[in-house]
Amino acid sequence: MIRVTIWNEYFHEVKEETVKKVYPNGIHSALAEFLGKDEEIEVTTVTQHDENGELIENVGITDELLANTDVMIWWGHVRHGEVPDEIAMKVKNAVLEGMGMIFLHSAHHSKPFKLLMGTSCNLGWRESNDKERLWVIDHNHPIMRGINDRFFELPAEETYTEPFGIPDPDKLLMIGWYNGGEVFRSGCIWHRENGKVFYFQPGHETFPTFYNENVQTIIKNAVKWAAPVCPRIPLNCPWVARLEEK
Numbered sequence: 722m723i724r725v726t727i728w729n730e731y732f733h734e735v736k737e738e739t740v741k742k743v744y745p746n747g748i749h750s751a752l753a754e755f756l757g758k759d760e761e762i763e764v765t766t767v768t769q770h771d772e773n774g775e776l777i778e779n780v781g782i783t784d785e786l787l788a789n790t791d792v793m794i795w796w797g798h799v800r801h802g803e804v805p806d807e808i809a810m811k812v813k814n815a816v817l818e819g820m821g822m823i824f825l826h827s828a829h830h831s832k833p834f835k836l837l838m839g840t841s842c843n844l845g846w847r848e849s850n851d852k853e854r855l856w857v858i859d860h861n862h863p864i865m866r867g868i869n870d871r872f873f874e875l876p877a878e879e880t881y882t883e884p885f886g887i888p889d890p891d892k893l894l895m896i897g898w899y900n901g902g903e904v905f906r907s908g909c910i911w912h913r914e915n916g917k918v919f920y921f922q923p924g925h926e927t928f929p930t931f932y933n934e935n936v937q938t939i940i941k942n943a944v945k946w947a948a949p950v951c952p953r954i955p956l957n958c959p960w961v962a963r964l965e966e967k
């Protein structure tokens with residue numbers, strides 16, 4: 722079983738009626754709903770805020786949770802600053818040790834993503850209900866399994882545009898085009914020491930993006946791709962004895 726932890730800021734869904742209508746039980750529940758149907762996946766959800774919008778201690782992340790997570794999914798937007806630096810560092814280190822990590826949409830500005838990238842992770846944005854056309858660059862990558870057309874479309878998404886302040890991805894899987902004319906690197910992968918990282922751009926809170934079948938397929942594939950194949954590898958720098966006699 723792949724142990725997946727879905728971490729969600731859970732703020733817009735509590736505070737804004739328009740968002741609550743789209744995701745009545747939170748974005749984490751919408752993600753858990755389709756991922757939990759896969760027999761290879763076991764889902765845990767953790768939120769930064771409770772159902773009243775109150776901050777949860779250590780944003781719900783403990784050492785035990787990280788030790789028992791194979792792949793973490795992160796959605797955050799307006800409360801990145803409340804994530805303690807120490808917790809963000811623990812998430813980063815878990816990735817370096819082998820935990821898979823998927824950052825969705827506005828998680829581009831989350832502390833763990835910025836730590837793992839080492840860059841600003843800035844981008845241009847606009848909320849104008851533009852259509853997005855997501856072009857597949859690498860059909861043969863495991864994350865793209867089942868997306869057989871040249872592209873698929875989302876009727877409305879938040880526009881994200883280049884330049885995107887990230888290090889060059891190990892592989893660019895998708896490019897998003899918006900009918901305002903912009904383009905954006907929408908699906909990117911990186912290896913960070915022992916861990917695999919996927920950034921996926923769709924998922925603005927006011928649109929039903931996480932109910933889209935193609936989006937769900939890609940996130941599910943990404944979980945399987947990012948899952949570690951060996952136990953966690955501790956981060957140390959040991960002195961070692963010679964293996965052979967002189």
Ligand code: ZN
Pocket residue numbers: 826827879924925926
């Ligand atoms: Zn957004």
